[in-house]
């Protein structure tokens with residue numbers, strides 16, 4: 001069991017990016033290689049022994065955890081990006097958030113039907129982003145093995161929103 005208190009490396013920034021939002025800033029954790037490494041180790045340990053072919057994550061903060069975790073689990077990393085950023089043919093998906101809507105894209109050959117896919121992001125808030133990504137992966141015919149987060153903001157009920165997909169987080173508020 002690790003002695004590192006991961007939560008101690010998250011900085012609270014009130015009223016960012018808007019009044020009333022308490023922003024959970026991951027940059028102190030990222031700045032410390034021992035702590036960052038411990039977070040990736042704990043994520044990898046949770047999925048040890050599971051068959052995972054690929055990790056899918058949305059830009060930008062999701063990439064930070066998805067890439068090292070993919071190397072640790074010896075599987076591919078497939079990026080989901082904002083419109084117009086991916087160079088090859090894409091599936092595009094539009095989704096509703098708590099306030100407003102957004103569009104994301106994935107390469108058509110990024111995930112193959114039948115693959116087991118682990119979804120990764122830095123933070124689960126309303127679950128809108130993750131639910132949209134999971135729905136897309138399933139529409140392609142792949143299986144979502146689980147959804148892995150560094151941080152889970154429980155009061156926003158994102159876990160219920162992404163159900164029945166399983167979620168796992170290292171730090172809960």
Ligand SMILES: O=P(O)(O)OC[C@H]1O[C@H](OP(=O)(O)OP(=O)(O)O)[C@H](O)[C@@H]1O
Pocket residue numbers: 058059060061062121122123124125126127128129130158
């Ligand atoms: O559960 P939700 O309500 O969907 O919110 C969580 C998402 O919000 C943040 O990304 P953001 O859109 O701020 O983009 P960024 O990673 O580029 O900062 C975070 O990295 C998650 O992807």
Ligand SMILES: Nc1ncnc2[nH]cnc12
Pocket residue numbers: 021022023024025123125153
């Ligand atoms: N409170 C929060 N802190 C950091 N990132 C977020 N993304 C959505 N809500 C957030």
